[in-house]
Amino acid sequence: MDIKIPRATAKRLPMYYRYLSGLHDAKIKRISSSTFAEAVQVDSATIRRDLSYFGALGKRGYGYEVDNLLDFFKKILNQDHLTNVALVGLGNLGQALLHFNFHKDSNVRISAAFDIHDDMINTVQSGVPVYDVKDLQEQLRDQQIEVVIFTVPATVVQDLCDEAVNGGAKGIMNFTSKRLSVPKNVRVQNVDLTNELQTLIYFIEHYEGE
Amino acid sequence: MDIKIPRATAKRLPMYYRYLSGLHDAKIKRISSSTFAEAVQVDSATIRRDLSYFGALGKRGYGYEVDNLLDFFKKILNQDHLTNVALVGLGNLGQALLHFNFHKDSNVRISAAFDIHDDMINTVQSGVPVYDVKDLQEQLRDQQIEVVIFTVPATVVQDLCDEAVNGGAKGIMNFTSKRLSVPKNVRVQNVDLTNELQTLIYFIEHYEGE
DNA sequence: TAGTAGATGATAATATTTTCACAAACTTTG
DNA sequence: CAAAGTTTGTGAAAATATTATCATCTACTA
Numbered sequence: 073m074d075i076k077i078p079r080a081t082a083k084r085l086p087m088y089y090r091y092l093s094g095l096h097d098a099k100i101k102r103i104s105s106s107t108f109a110e111a112v113q114v115d116s117a118t119i120r121r122d123l124s125y126f127g128a129l130g131k132r133g134y135g136y137e138v139d140n141l142l143d144f145f146k147k148i149l150n151q152d153h154l155t156n157v158a159l160v161g162l163g164n165l166g167q168a169l170l171h172f173n174f175h176k177d178s179n180v181r182i183s184a185a186f187d188i189h190d191d192m193i194n195t196v197q198s199g200v201p202v203y204d205v206k207d208l209q210e211q212l213r214d215q216q217i218e219v220v221i222f223t224v225p226a227t228v229v230q231d232l233c234d235e236a237v238n239g240g241a242k243g244i245m246n247f248t249s250k251r252l253s254v255p256k257n258v259r260v261q262n263v264d265l266t267n268e269l270q271t272l273i274y275f276i277e278h279y280e281g282e
Numbered sequence: 283m284d285i286k287i288p289r290a291t292a293k294r295l296p297m298y299y300r301y302l303s304g305l306h307d308a309k310i311k312r313i314s315s316s317t318f319a320e321a322v323q324v325d326s327a328t329i330r331r332d333l334s335y336f337g338a339l340g341k342r343g344y345g346y347e348v349d350n351l352l353d354f355f356k357k358i359l360n361q362d363h364l365t366n367v368a369l370v371g372l373g374n375l376g377q378a379l380l381h382f383n384f385h386k387d388s389n390v391r392i393s394a395a396f397d398i399h400d401d402m403i404n405t406v407q408s409g410v411p412v413y414d415v416k417d418l419q420e421q422l423r424d425q426q427i428e429v430v431i432f433t434v435p436a437t438v439v440q441d442l443c444d445e446a447v448n449g450g451a452k453g454i455m456n457f458t459s460k461r462l463s464v465p466k467n468v469r470v471q472n473v474d475l476t477n478e479l480q481t482l483i484y485f486i487e488h489y490e491g492e
Numbered sequence: 493t494a495g496t497a498g499a500t501g502a503t504a505a506t507a508t509t510t511t512c513a514c515a516a517a518c519t520t521t522g
Numbered sequence: 523c524a525a526a527g528t529t530t531g532t533g534a535a536a537a538t539a540t541t542a543t544c545a546t547c548t549a550c551t552a
Contacts, residue, residue: 087474117513124530131530133529172374172475219479219483249387263478270359271293273453278287282466289538289539314498314500325540331540333500339500340499341500341548342501342548343497343547344500
């Protein structure tokens with residue numbers, strides 16, 4: 073279970089997991105890499121290679137047993153237990169993420185929110201308690217939350233990130249355009265919507281038809 | 283200007299552009315690849331390589347002229363003119379994107395929104411007119427909008443996508459977990475928040491300290 | 493004006509990722 | 523039960539991407 077798999081593979085795992093969940097719900101029992109490939113739009117050889125990093129999960133001449141695979145992925149992706157996540161910044165995007173039901177198709181939920189505005193602090197929004205952002209470090213530590221989502225202005229995100237790290241954060245999801253500096257043992261995932269949109273537009277203009 | 287650059291490079295361009303804008307605003311006139319590297323957290327050799335695909339933009343022994351580079355990137359990234367974008371689906375995430383000021387650091391703006399609910403249709407939300415989603419194809423064609431953002435339920439996104447493509451869409455930003463089927467000349471950018479979060483958690487658990 | 497520090501651009505080396513293609517292993521069918 | 527038909531797992535090749543190195547050029551100093 074501690075095999076070092078390529079990063080590119082790791083990034084595809086959640087997609088595989090979700091597709092398998094769908095198959096499971098549809099009571100489909102087996103799946104071949106080629107059918108799989110079509111659904112998730114990844115080459116079938118890539119899928120087979122990805123899966124093979126974890127051992128021989130399929131049967132030749134048959135395919136993959138959906139439930140087997142799913143159970144396996146559940147463990148790999150930590151979906152066999154609940155992961156609590158904190159959300160910092162309840163602006164528009166923060167609010168939207170609060171409503172966004174991560175828990176619907178993953179075993180992740182936002183269990184604490186933080187904001188700077190008095191009218192928010194100590195209320196409960198969408199079932200999630202809102203704390204003063206001043207108490208970020210302390211609350212993360214107390215509640216043993218290791219994953220933090222930042223939807224705050226870019227100007228303050230580095231300071232808050234530092235506090236989160238002091239509070240024990242190991243993973244940061246950063247919606248600002250500022251690149252964060254963190255210790256080596258902390259992982260940052262950047263989600264920059266403006267960048268994504270610009271990249272899309274760039275590809276439209278320069279890679280027509282590929 | 284029609285040079286074929288690697289995809290990996292293309293994905294970094296918006297980040298470079300944004301950083302350069304910041305330098306420009308701070309009235310900084312020159313920048314070296316090593317300083318650049320530190321700010322955007324990309325190896326300096328990679329930055330030099332990326333930039334050199336477009337020709338010799340820097341001066342040896344000196345660095346890069348910020349304003350030069352910025353002008354260059356403006357053209358490359360289509361930031362020298364406004365790009366109008368449509369937003370389909372005004373749920374929580376859609377509303378948040380409507381408020382999200384893409385235009386603040388890019389020359390992109392949402393100029394039309396679409397929803398299925400009567401109480402939304404024909405209103406103006408955050409300065410953007412809201413149309414009936416039934417008229418998606420027609421409106422895209424009339425308004426010559428080529429980029430569409432989908433924040434709708436996964437169950438309906440493929441149908442809407444087909445209509446958008448019929449309406450002339452060339453780029454799709456897809457916030458659902460469904461992988462879209464589109465003609466080869468249409469580009470899809472998937473932004474799957476649940477996946478990103480799961481990937482982050484996976485890396486925390488399995489790649490500690492790298 | 494000569495010497496030096498500092499920086500690019502280009503090339504080479506390395507690393508990572510994807511794809512091809514096929515033997516081996518399994519299922520299904522008659 | 524044997525033959526036919528599938529589909530995996532994987533070695534090898536190809537394609538992409540990153541990093542290292544260095545000759546060469548610029549700016550600056552004295």
